[in-house]
Amino acid sequence: MAQGANLTADELWAKLEAAKDSKSLLKKHLTKTLFDSNKDKVSKFKGTLADCMRSGCMNPDSGVGIYASDPDAYTTFAEVLDPVIKDYHKVDSLNHPKPDFGDVDNLGFGDLDPSGELIVSTRVRVGRSHASYGFPPVLTKEDRVEMERKTVAALETLKGELAGEYNPLTGMTADKQKQLTDDHFLFNDSDRFLREAGGYNDWPTGRGIFFSSNKKFLVWVNEEDHLRFISMQMGGNLGEVYTRLVKAIKALESSGLEFAKKDNLGYLTFCPSNLGTTLRASVHIKIPKLAAQPDFKEFCDKLNIQARGIHGEHTESVGGVYDISNKRRLGLTEIQALQEMRTGVEE
Numbered sequence: 001m002a003q004g005a006n007l008t009a010d011e012l013w014a015k016l017e018a019a020k021d022s023k024s025l026l027k028k029h030l031t032k033t034l035f036d037s038n039k040d041k042v043s044k045f046k047g048t049l050a051d052c053m054r055s056g057c058m059n060p061d062s063g064v065g066i067y068a069s070d071p072d073a074y075t076t077f078a079e080v081l082d083p084v085i086k087d088y089h090k091v092d093s094l095n096h097p098k099p100d101f102g103d104v105d106n107l108g109f110g111d112l113d114p115s116g117e118l119i120v121s122t123r124v125r126v127g128r129s130h131a132s133y134g135f136p137p138v139l140t141k142e143d144r145v146e147m148e149r150k151t152v153a154a155l156e157t158l159k160g161e162l163a164g165e166y167n168p169l170t171g172m173t174a175d176k177q178k179q180l181t182d183d184h185f186l187f188n189d190s191d192r193f194l195r196e197a198g199g200y201n202d203w204p205t206g207r208g209i210f211f212s213s214n215k216k217f218l219v220w221v222n223e224e225d226h227l228r229f230i231s232m233q234m235g236g237n238l239g240e241v242y243t244r245l246v247k248a249i250k251a252l253e254s255s256g257l258e259f260a261k262k263d264n265l266g267y268l269t270f271c272p273s274n275l276g277t278t279l280r281a282s283v284h285i286k287i288p289k290l291a292a293q294p295d296f297k298e299f300c301d302k303l304n305i306q307a308r309g310i311h312g313e314h315t316e317s318v319g320g321v322y323d324i325s326n327k328r329r330l331g332l333t334e335i336q337a338l339q340e341m342r343t344g345v346e347e
């Protein structure tokens with residue numbers, strides 16, 4: 001349960017105001033005037049500004065600090081969210097292009113590390129949201145169960161190398177969960193930022209993971225986003241990983257599910273950092289010496305890439321292995337986001 005779940009918007013604002021050292025985008029962009037003119041608005045899914053800002057107010061060390069309560073929050077609270085979105089994605093205006101996955105038969109690249117010495121594994125994921133449901137702060141247990149049912153029905157239509165099996169978290173043994181998490185397949189409920197945003201309400205109900213039979217295509221159900229499509233494998237073959245993901249996206253788009261989208265913002269996700277393409281392409285790569293350089297952060301910033309620890313966001317590196325991924329997901333196409341990551345990794 002989120003600690004700030006019962007705090008009013010004014011009480012949350014007081015916390016944010018007191019957090020003088022906060023560097024979050026919420027702190028930077030939510031002025032008192034904006035707060036006052038938005039705090040009593042309610043979105044079509046009954047989401048409020050308090051729902052959006054709770055995590056950032058309770059966790060002043062957030063990077064972003066604001067989530068969308070539901071797809072309509074991007075319209076209802078646009079005055080608050082738009083400046084954060086522009087700042088995170090480094091764009092002057094919100095003008096996200098139409099999806100373009102590129103020509104997967106002629107990508108012009110394949111394995112980024114044929115020697116097999118540097119890249120441990122490669123993963124590309126996108127997020128998708130059901131158009132007719134809110135995000136975690138406004139969801140009920142029944143909503144989660146219903147979404148899970150609809151998602152599983154769509155996943156059962158997958159064919160060939162994408163076909164597989166759904167594993168609900170409810171009823172999964174602790175040992176199996178731990179093994180799947182250690183193997184980088186499964187998510188858990190340990191992110192305090194997401195917890196405070198309501199991301200773990202009713203845990204583990206409605207959550208689960210789908211695996212294709214070769215375990216290279218996965219779907220996370222009701223983690224941070226309603227859906228995360230993930231393609232991953234050992235080694236550095238970004239071409240194979242990406243091509244598999246694009247095929248899966250196309251298959252699931254024609255499976256009867258309707259995904260939330262908005263003109264100029266692309267696909268809608270719970271966290272504004274994931275909007276647009278929603279694509280994060282990453283490698284786990286051994287770079288102990290580079291990462292020890294004092295200007296490593298600037299190096300990454302210059303290339304629009306992000307370094308994370310190997311157990312997910314907000315974790316540390318282990319043995320000099322880092323998760324390197326594209327930082328921007330909005331204002332460029334899917335294939336451009338992928339190329340940005342590829343250039344960064346090659347550099």
Ligand SMILES: Nc1ncnc2c1ncn2[C@@H]1O[C@H](COP(=O)(O)OP(=O)(O)OP(=O)(O)O)[C@@H](O)[C@H]1O
Pocket residue numbers: 121122123125181183184185186224232280282283284308310311312313323
């Ligand atoms: N290239 C990769 N190879 C193997 N595992 C990976 C790779 N990239 C990410 N992972 C694993 O995926 C899991 C999720 O990581 P993480 O939460 O950072 O990213 P995400 O799923 O893209 O979501 P978000 O950006 O919302 O946090 C972790 O277990 C992480 O180790």
